[in-house]
Amino acid sequence: MKYLSILLFFSICLISCEDKDELEKANQYYNSGDYNKAVQFYNKHLEMKPSHEIAIYNRGRAYEELGQYEKAVDDFLKVIDINPRNMGAYLSYGKHFYREKDYENAAFQFEKAYKLNTNSSQAATLLARAFHKSGKVNEAMEYYDIAINNDGENAEAFLYRGALKLHLNQPGGCNDIQMAKNIGYEGAADLYGQYCK
Incomplete structure (x- = not known):
């Protein structure tokens, strides 16, 4: 046993x-x-x-x-x-x-x-x-x-909030996209160059 x-x-x-x-x-x-x-x-x-x-x-x-x-x-x-x-x-x-x-x-x-x-x-x-x-x-x-x-x-949130602000003609959109760019979010630099310069 x-x-x-x-x-x-x-x-x-x-x-x-x-x-x-x-x-x-x-x-x-x-x-x-x-x-x-x-x-x-x-x-x-x-x-x-x-x-x-x-x-x-x-x-x-x-x-x-x-x-x-x-x-x-x-x-x-x-x-x-x-x-x-x-x-x-x-x-x-x-x-x-x-x-x-x-x-x-x-x-x-x-x-x-x-x-x-x-x-x-x-x-x-x-x-x-x-x-x-x-x-x-x-x-x-x-x-x-x-x-x-x-x-x-949260670069993604900054990027899309920035895009939404731009779409709604609200202030601060480019600042948000710049933040996403600074954090290193892919595509943020292109979006910034396209809409914020």
Whole structure:
């Protein structure tokens, strides 16, 4: 009986270590850009732990990188079912709608993410972008302001707030674009040269 207990203990350790190794390998493949391999190892990990929230979310992101958007969305929705407070899953699900030019539903998902963490500059920026694209300029401006207040180095928020100010003939647009340029946002220098010189 003693030997059976020891054998069982080592078997559990071996399975746990192997499972952890597969998740680590999956993350390594994801970080190196080999998304097919990443999916393969996330699948292996999920065979052992089918409700592992992080693995499902990361697999969804890998599917997204591979352009397999339906599979990605399925994973994001699984994550939301497992943990309705997973901000990343709402942001990723919102990006799906944004990519499809369904800005109303994108804003709906981004707002859920923002409400989970009102200090998130990223969530505020994405919400502002969705409002901006759907023509809700006052709401867009409000959330660009929030994004910048939450992170004074958010170049994307500066750039798009500046563009919106220029479009609305409001002062300060070029200052915002200059800030985005100073922070190093790609395309900000071109936009500044086109509209602010």
